[in-house]
Amino acid sequence: MEEIRDTVSHDQEAPARRVRLSDLATALGLTKSTVSRALNDYADISPDTRDRVRKMAAQMGYAPMPSAQAVRTGRVRALGLVLELDAPDRYGPFLADFLGGITQAASVEGWTLTIASSTSRADMEATITRLLQEHKVDGFILPRTRVQDPRAIFLQSKRVPFVLFGRVGYGQRDAGLSWYDVDGSGAMRDGVARLVRLGHKRIGFVGPCEAFNFAMLRRDGYREGLALAQIAHDPALEIMGVSDRAEGAVAARALLDLPEPPTAIVYATDATALGAYDVARERGLTIGRDLSLIAYDGIPEGRMIEPPLTTFAVDSRHAGERLAALLIAQLRGTPAEELTELVAAQLQPGGSDGPPRMT
Amino acid sequence: MEEIRDTVSHDQEAPARRVRLSDLATALGLTKSTVSRALNDYADISPDTRDRVRKMAAQMGYAPMPSAQAVRTGRVRALGLVLELDAPDRYGPFLADFLGGITQAASVEGWTLTIASSTSRADMEATITRLLQEHKVDGFILPRTRVQDPRAIFLQSKRVPFVLFGRVGYGQRDAGLSWYDVDGSGAMRDGVARLVRLGHKRIGFVGPCEAFNFAMLRRDGYREGLALAQIAHDPALEIMGVSDRAEGAVAARALLDLPEPPTAIVYATDATALGAYDVARERGLTIGRDLSLIAYDGIPEGRMIEPPLTTFAVDSRHAGERLAALLIAQLRGTPAEELTELVAAQLQPGGSDGPPRMT
DNA sequence: TAAAGTACCGAAACCGATTTCGTAAAGGCA
DNA sequence: TGCCTTTACGAAATCGGTTTCGGTACTTTA
Known part of the structure; x- marks a missing residue:
């Protein structure tokens, strides 16, 4: 422990008061409302002040507090994912790549990933409901789509945005749904x-x-x-x-x-x-x-x-990236039905196939 | 899609206004402040009203909005986990169990898990910093502890609570640190x-x-x-x-x-x-x-x-559960050094060991 | 019986943002 | 010059909670 404390070369100052919107405002000689609108691209802010605010924000290292934004806007900029622990094959080795893809793509847009797990179908609905009513997530990514997927039905009834990994409903039109699938x-x-x-x-x-x-x-x-x-x-x-x-x-x-x-x-x-x-x-x-x-x-x-x-x-990595992108786009207003993507699987030749033996 | 919409048997009402603290208050004929303190076990609330508030809250299905609480308290009731995408063996097949354990244990306490990923060490610090300054998490779970773990050093310098999966520092005392490890x-x-x-x-x-x-x-x-x-x-x-x-x-x-x-x-x-x-x-x-x-x-x-x-x-499932519990306990005030756990691995006999052959 | 606690609750400030509304100054037009 | 728009910003309300500060009413103590 001593060794650790000694090797610390980072900023030692523990408190490091975070800069708030009001700090930015006083530093600029403006009010909170003007600064806020400047940062959010409102039309009634002159280009000059907008740039000035942007610059100062970057300089002072201002980052809005999502919780505070959420109180007013109702959006937390978080994607939700519910792992199904009772699933037959447990995701296999792809989970890390998949999650990595989601989080990387979400991260560049300033979003995060919140995950929960369920051990049964009833549990899953309860989990989703909790995440929703606690306002922990804005939308869901649903892996392992099933025919007549109960999660999709449930979320649709609640009017919560979501995107599917895999198309829903074999043979049925999945109009209005957003999905990503490998062909x-x-x-x-x-x-x-x-x-x-x-x-x-x-x-x-x-x-x-x-x-x-x-x-x-x-x-x-x-x-x-x-x-x-x-x-x-x-x-x-x-x-x-x-x-x-x-x-x-x-x-x-x-x-x-x-x-x-x-x-x-x-x-x-x-x-x-x-x-x-x-x-x-x-x-x-x-x-x-x-x-x-x-x-x-x-x-x-x-x-x-x-x-x-x-x-x-x-x-899987790419799947995660695209699913995150699709969901974020949907949450930003793009109609779900415009957000579908079908990609080809990549042939990986091995030695398990060859000409048939003549018997 | 039509089929899906038709099979919906859930609550159809889309809006379903969530009940707020003030709703509860007016329903009870009390003020927000009293209700809030009743729910948070303040001493200056009589047992009678406390119970009355509790009952009504349960009846009306009241759930506080974490974002709103966070604005005042600075706590979001979320655990953080940073996946290292550049790690040598990529977590293997245990990740699902591990995450399941964390989320299940966190869930019963009303906490959630937010995950992010990093592709390099520098990226990792940036990721942690972002999660922190955006107030997305209250503490971290760090899997795959290394000797002189850079993440532990970093978080310690920032005074952010965390718990390690695996003991830190071979041969060095890890006083003040919280960890879970398999022996x-x-x-x-x-x-x-x-x-x-x-x-x-x-x-x-x-x-x-x-x-x-x-x-x-x-x-x-x-x-x-x-x-x-x-x-x-x-x-x-x-x-x-x-x-x-x-x-x-x-x-x-x-x-x-x-x-x-x-x-x-x-x-x-x-x-x-x-x-x-x-x-x-x-x-x-x-x-x-x-x-x-x-x-x-x-x-x-x-x-x-x-x-x-x-x-x-x-x-792995148990590890996740315990790590979540340890971190939550720490965030609730238990000193980190009291939160350590060492469990035995379970022998799983196969056929790969037997008496040596006499040559 | 008056002074001093105590138990319990309401009023209001506050957290950090967003958003509505109002308004002064600048520009356009007759 | 006078009136009407725009343009660009400030003031204040708001979101859903928490927390501080008072202030009753009821006990206890002197």
């Missing part, structure tokens, strides 16, 4: 196309529970890929409701045990695709030769495994 | 003891960069374990500066290539221990028979691998 459908389609180019004709698909939008979208992408290649869709090759590595393995066994097994499988998520590696080891198959795999997510384990998993990676 | 040292010591009981005599150690406190502490635990078993400490068996799986593999090779290789290795982190699995596969060694491993962290991959890694698991 999982397009990725699956491209994945199929890539396999077709390699020579595959029987291509399976393994996806998660249909309650998730992205599951449906990716499945459709798979089907679209087949259609574009003029391959008939065989329902037997399509398995849904798979959410982890073990279940991914079960699905792989089921597909490989078919009378006419697929030579390649498209997995909707990396985590489940890892199950196929386990099955391959069990049966002495070589991934990338005896069985081709393409998945989606870009989890780090996919790069560590042998052979590395070919996958469509999502940029 | 990594004790875990390493117990790990060595466990291996000794299994019959091992040559036990190696692989740890991370010495700049981290926990690295030093775990190394010391290893040495202590050897001393307790009356085994001489062989510097050749101790490798530091290892931070990921690949480097863990390099370390394993180095140890196994020694003239007298160890029969067991204690890794300071699970992630690096996975590297030993790779080396074992390379050389045809069976983990748990030809080479025993014990590590620390409890990452999910350790449980998936074959054989499962024997490790000392940390409960």
Whole structure:
């Protein structure tokens, strides 16, 4: 401790009275109201004084106190995020990037991120309500959009701005909503196309529970890929409701045990695709030769495994940045329906896909 | 969208005027000041009216607006957390649990968590400063404590309350500081003891960069374990500066290539221990028979691998909960030095450790 | 019974901003 | 010159709370 105190080279002065609006005003020989309006770009302030105020503010290091502003304006310049602790796969390793993206983007605009967590759906509504009635946040970012997302419905009824990570409602118009999404459908389609180019004709698909939008979208992408290649869709090759590595393995066994097994499988998520590696080891198959795999997510384990998993990676950092930007824009007045963004996933070639083996 | 709007079963009324202190006051036939003091346990309010006010507040669903309180009190009831995006291993999969723990514990006390991120050390100080001068947080939780932690030094110079995840300053007294830590040292010591009981005599150690406190502490635990078993400490068996799986593999090779290789290795982190699995596969060694491993962290991959890694698991959720509680207590007036907590890591037996093979 | 406490509550100032309203000076037009 | 707009700013109200300061009414003490 002594060592620490001694190494301190920073400003020692503890109090360091913060400069208030009134300090600025007296320093300039103006009143608070004039200074405030100057800083907030009111039209009835002359350009001269506006600049003079701005300069002095910067010089004196003035920063308005958000709490005080909030009392009057009702806005706290804070984005809200509710983590769902009871979610199936717990966000995985992307959370840090995602949060980093949000906070960085929010920070440059002078906003902050307030997070809370819920352990059940009922709890989630209570959490959101608390954040709202305590005026801790101005709007929400909702990750993991689900079909008929209860959070979206809830917030919409309260007229609270929010933005979704993932489109809402499969097949339904999501008019009036703001969202950011990665084109999982397009990725699956491209994945199929890539396999077709390699020579595959029987291509399976393994996806998660249909309650998730992205599951449906990716499945459709798979089907679209087949259609574009003029391959008939065989329902037997399509398995849904798979959410982890073990279940991914079960699905792989089921597909490989078919009378006419697929030579390649498209997995909707990396985590489940890892199950196929386990099955391959069990049966002495070589991934990338005896069985081709393409998945989606870009989890780090996919790069560590042998052979590395070919996958469509999502940029969680970018997602966070854009979601924050979209929400802030909405809070500033842009109509929600104008704030939607669909980006492509990035193909990350590994060694898990190759030409089919001639049997 | 139509579907969504139709399914809404919640309160449709959009405005839902929030009840203010003055509403409560008029409803009770009292003044704002009396009601406020009643709610804040002032001594000059009779127990009768205090209870009456409390009851009515609960009935009317009154919740004070933190921003308004903050203007007067200077406290926003928010904890701050700065994520370091440039950190070596990016928090891993524990972040969700950790954040969940913090927010849950904070929530029951009526506090919230505000997070920001930094991409460099300079950026970190700027971020902290911004949060502080904007009055967005009252105190900080600092994860990943380092020797002579710059954040601790900085905050201490500003007299801002904070609590550390991990003790500060290896070997130096951290008087006046508040922290929570998992006893990594004790875990390493117990790990060595466990291996000794299994019959091992040559036990190696692989740890991370010495700049981290926990690295030093775990190394010391290893040495202590050897001393307790009356085994001489062989510097050749101790490798530091290892931070990921690949480097863990390099370390394993180095140890196994020694003239007298160890029969067991204690890794300071699970992630690096996975590297030993790779080396074992390379050389045809069976983990748990030809080479025993014990590590620390409890990452999910350790449980998936074959054989499962024997490790000392940390409960990130609990850490978050306790850190929040400690910081809140400090902000409520408890002296920082009374707020320290050391908990034991939980042994999670796998199959990676067994009796040494007789060669 | 008068003086001195004590218990309890109201009135008003205050925190740090924003916003409405009023008004003096400058400019435009006849 | 006289009247009407603008232009640009000050005065004061306001947001939703907290806190200081008095001032009753009721006890206690002398």
